[in-house]
Amino acid sequence: MELDEITISRAIVGSQMEKFLEFMEMDVAVVGGGPSGLTASAILSKEGYRVGLIEKKLSVGGGMWGGGMMFPRIVVQEEARRLLDRFGIHSTPYGKGYYVASSVEAVAKLTAAACDAGVEFFTLFSVEDVMIHGDGKLSGLVLNWTPVEMAGLHIDPLTMGCHVAVDATGHDAVLARLVERKGGTVRVKGEGFMWAQRAEGEILSHTREIFPGLVACGMAANAVAGEHRMGPVFGGMLLSGERAAALAGSLLRT
Numbered sequence: 001m002e003l004d005e006i007t008i009s010r011a012i013v014g015s016q017m018e019k020f021l022e023f024m025e026m027d028v029a030v031v032g033g034g035p036s037g038l039t040a041s042a043i044l045s046k047e048g049y050r051v052g053l054i055e056k057k058l059s060v061g062g063g064m065w066g067g068g069m070m071f072p073r074i075v076v077q078e079e080a081r082r083l084l085d086r087f088g089i090h091s092t093p094y095g096k097g098y099y100v101a102s103s104v105e106a107v108a109k110l111t112a113a114a115c116d117a118g119v120e121f122f123t124l125f126s127v128e129d130v131m132i133h134g135d136g137k138l139s140g141l142v143l144n145w146t147p148v149e150m151a152g153l154h155i156d157p158l159t160m161g162c163h164v165a166v167d168a169t170g171h172d173a174v175l176a177r178l179v180e181r182k183g184g185t186v187r188v189k190g191e192g193f194m195w196a197q198r199a200e201g202e203i204l205s206h207t208r209e210i211f212p213g214l215v216a217c218g219m220a221a222n223a224v225a226g227e228h229r230m231g232p233v234f235g236g237m238l239l240s241g242e243r244a245a246a247l248a249g250s251l252l253r254t
């Protein structure tokens with residue numbers, strides 16, 4: 001077969017632009033591809049919703065790749081073990097109720113599950129604002145290429161519409177802070193000291209619709225609530241992603 005560079009370029013640009021246009025209006029925009037966002041998007045897409053995952057970095061995985069202090073291992077507690085099993089992530093028991101898994105495998109398997117379920121990934125897309133019109137509900141995202149943001153170039157963004165957005169941006173709680181800064185009803189209290197027991201215990205109650213059309217999950221949910229941080233125990237992230245998917249699904253059905 002004779003290879004033609006122009007065809008290769010056309011294939012890349014054409015197919016990606018097609019997806020970009022297809023996802024200009026989506027059911028759920030999950031912002032942030034860490035463990036909570038990957039879990040939420042995989043579950044929602046499996047349920048048949050059109051889900052786009054917007055990630056500002058080159059790769060998804062967020063804070064999970066690095067495990068604890070660059071040791072590529074994560075710990076998951078008993079309550080979330082079923083999610084390790086659901087996504088086919090191998091784990092080894094460690095003491096009573098703790099399971100250790102490879103952070104690389106965990107990211108790979110969550111990402112694979114999201115791909116298999118039909119999630120469309122928009123990497124190197126950075127959310128810089130949200131759309132809230134007269135009805136007072138979040139209706140879309142304002143985005144730019146991350147390199148544009150990094151270079152400080154003066155280039156206007158584009159927009160993508162969604163029925164529900166999930167703030168899975170981790171410690172920064174980017175969407176929540178944007179809504180807060182522009183006078184929305186959200187207040188981001190900021191996360192507290194490390195206290196794994198409490199932070200993991202409360203994360204599900206903080207995973208909620210924080211503004212009409214905006215669900216917060218993972219560390220973003222804890223940051224909004226002023227909850228503590230938990231370090232490299234990841235059960236709460238998976239459970240929070242699962243809960244965010246359930247909440248987004250019920251918002252889409254009403």
Ligand code: 48F
Binds near residue numbers: 033034035171
């Ligand atoms: O930080 P991150 O992994 O969030 P998470 O799912 O999980 C937190 C844990 O990794 C860990 C922890 C739990 O044990 O404390 O930190 O809550 O992933 C957040 C993702 O959001 C992306 C960011 O690059 C990362 O991959 N992100 C942040 N801001 C934006 C964004 C933005 N403006 N636009 C798009 N993506």
